[in-house]
Amino acid sequence: MADHPLLPRDPHRLPDPGQWFGPDAERHLLDRPRFCPMCGKALDRGLTSESWAGDERVFLTWCPHCSWTGNIVRFEHAVIDEPEH
Numbered sequence: 001m002a003d004h005p006l007l008p009r010d011p012h013r014l015p016d017p018g019q020w021f022g023p024d025a026e027r028h029l030l031d032r033p034r035f036c037p038m039c040g041k042a043l044d045r046g047l048t049s050e051s052w053a054g055d056e057r058v059f060l061t062w063c064p065h066c067s068w069t070g071n072i073v074r075f076e077h078a079v080i081d082e083p084e085h
């Protein structure tokens with residue numbers, strides 16, 4: 001895809017849609033964590049690397065502001081048991 005000469009370069013370029021990983025790259029850009037779960041600042045300059053474990057999408061995340069590092073897991077449904085009280 002050619003860049004428009006009057007627009008700045010897209011910092012989140014997607015691969016060619018014909019590539020086998022194109023849809024995964026698109027989902028990653030849409031669903032990746034945007035803010036640190038510890039300090040709340042933007043992760044724009046941090047690291048977010050995605051992997052999969054069954055149906056779960058795991059985002060290994062590093063925050064450049066507070067250095068928090070951990071996994072953020074995205075899933076479709078959560079089943080939570082709450083004890084009676």
Ligand SMILES: [Zn+2]
Binds near residue numbers: 037064065
């Ligand atoms: Zn942080």
